[in-house]
Amino acid sequence: EVQLLESGGGLVQPGGSLRLSCEASGFSFSMYGMSWVRQAQGKGLEWVSAITGSSSSTHYADSVKGRFTITRDNSKNMLYLQMNSLRVEDSALYYCAKDEWFGELSLDFWGQGTPVTVSS
Amino acid sequence: SVLTQPPSVSATPGQRVIISCSGSSSNIGSGAVNWYQQLPGMAPKLLIYSNNQRPAGVPERFSASKSGTSASLAISGLQSEDEADYYCATWDDSLNGRGLFGGGTKLTVL
Numbered sequence: 001e002v003q004l005l006e007s008g009g010g011l012v013q014p015g016g017s018l019r020l021s022c023e024a025s026g027f028s029f030s031m032y033g034m035s036w037v038r039q040a041q042g043k044g045l046e047w048v049s050a051i052t053g054s055s056s057s058t059h060y061a062d063s064v065k066g067r068f069t070i071t072r073d074n075s076k077n078m079l080y081l082q083m084n085s086l087r088v089e090d091s092a093l094y095y096c097a098k099d100e101w102f103g104e105l106s107l108d109f110w111g112q113g114t115p116v117t118v119s120s
Numbered sequence: 121s122v123l124t125q126p127p128s129v130s131a132t133p134g135q136r137v138i139i140s141c142s143g144s145s146s147n148i149g150s151g152a153v154n155w156y157q158q159l160p161g162m163a164p165k166l167l168i169y170s171n172n173q174r175p176a177g178v179p180e181r182f183s184a185s186k187s188g189t190s191a192s193l194a195i196s197g198l199q200s201e202d203e204a205d206y207y208c209a210t211w212d213d214s215l216n217g218r219g220l221f222g223g224g225t226k227l228t229v230l
């Protein structure tokens with residue numbers, strides 16, 4: 001059974017940093033790309049970042065480029081999102097998702113999300 | 121949003137409803153479209169992939185198509201449990217590649 005478990009969310013002041021983690025199980029983690037998707041309270045889905053299975057390629061939304069960094073550790077089945085220079089508008093529920101076919105945004109499994117609140 | 125969806129649609133049980141998604145040549149026009157269903161308080165679920173394919177377990181009532189730079193999701197035999205937010209999604213080849221979600225459509229079953 002595929003499982004994705006996010007952690008690391010919390011309350012942080014504007015300008016601060018957080019590192020989100022996503023523990024994956026139930027599939028060959030290194031074979032699949034992964035994405036982070038966020039959803040502000042009462043708003044729609046926003047794709048944040050994606051990484052290929054081998055980490056050879058990473059992609060970012062314009063809204064987070066230069067501030068967020070996606071990485072993965074295939075030896076630990078872990079996906080990460082390092083978030084720096086956080087802004088109030090980064091407040092959202094952050095989901096990690098498995099990408100069945102990288103480059104198509106076909107996210108076939110999702111975690112339950114970890115909440116991030118950026119506020120002073 | 122770069123992908124445009126109607127904010128809301130509504131219909132009565134048993135009816136057929138269509139949700140549209142409009143994009144451009146660099147996204148829908150050049151790649152596959154996926155659809156996601158998000159029930160209240162839940163994580164999104166992949167409903168349709170590769171323009172018109174249903175993952176295992178998704179009822180045949182859900183179908184989708186793509187033509188040019190637009191796509192649509194059709195739900196027939198509407199049921200109360202279909203009340204949810206629906207999002208189209210695709211990859212955009214511009215700007216070093218990026219994922220795109222439509223703004224979402226709230227389906228209300230009257």
